[in-house]
Amino acid sequence: MGRAHPHQEFAVRTPVPADSPELCRMYGRCAPATRYHRFLSSSPAFPPGHLDAVTRPAPGVDALLVTPAGDRSHPVALGSTHPVLPGTVELGVLVEDVWQRRGLGRLLVRRLARRAGLRGAVALTAQAPTGRRWVLWLLRDEVGTLEYGPMSDTVRATARLVPPRRSRGRTDNCAPTRTSRNEFSNSSDSAPQGREALPERRSGKSPESQVRPCGGPLR
Template identity: 55%
Template structure:
């Protein structure tokens, strides 16, 4: 599980440089897994979106380090794509992967989605990363479906209202 020195907070416009630095610290493979494109820089349109320049977007950072020198190590976002549906996006710096950081971020976004009365969350990922299905199933507690899109897969997790969640 993630280490206790992690802190989570909403993204603010002043985080642009810290997000760009975190993205540069990620390996090419990590960047490709997240954006399904090769390129050295954080896509400007995505950066604008997570920094709050698009209505209805929720973005959360995970930071590490002492309070006076915190460093961004992960970013999660949830952007509306249609009424009642939002798309998830998560980028975790290589050294923090497989330590529960992404799961904690997904859990927070699922909570926000429920509070906003969303009925589904979607994510697009490479077909080789189907383990994300299990993560969403665990965190959502509802039905999860997926459909192939060439070398990627579109995952949809259906949110149940909090009072109706089983298990």
């Protein structure tokens, strides 16, 4: 895949079984550290159980992938949720290294949280290595206050979902989305109709929250 453009437009859609080979290639292009932060494993092979889960989802499992708008068969990011307790789903996000810092992690968290709420979930949980707690702050920014579990090598956080409003005549299908190089800043131009601009940066954040938005283990 060519070099990422700072104002690239992206499309977001649900994965299908035919995406499996390209998802494996995307995983292979990720650095070992990126794989570990997502799956707590740096194995060179995409976890087969997870691949089946996102391309052939069972009831309660949801997944979205991101592609460049001009090449919708080439995934560069993947996010998913699956139920772990009644009313609670676990979130996972993986963004290919070269496509990080473009807001794709934030976009997937926002979309998946909304879809989970529409499906009746009341809480969203995620896990990250203890040294990468800023990944969980992305969940806090997009969903709400976090409740942290015990810390060891990893830490888990849970956010309560606010039931989203259902808009008449509107679905959560994903139109092309414009992102900027800094995921915490809007482009200087407002987003065209049908496209989503990134939220403005919030004050009072630790500088750690400004680093790349790849997902934590979040399995």
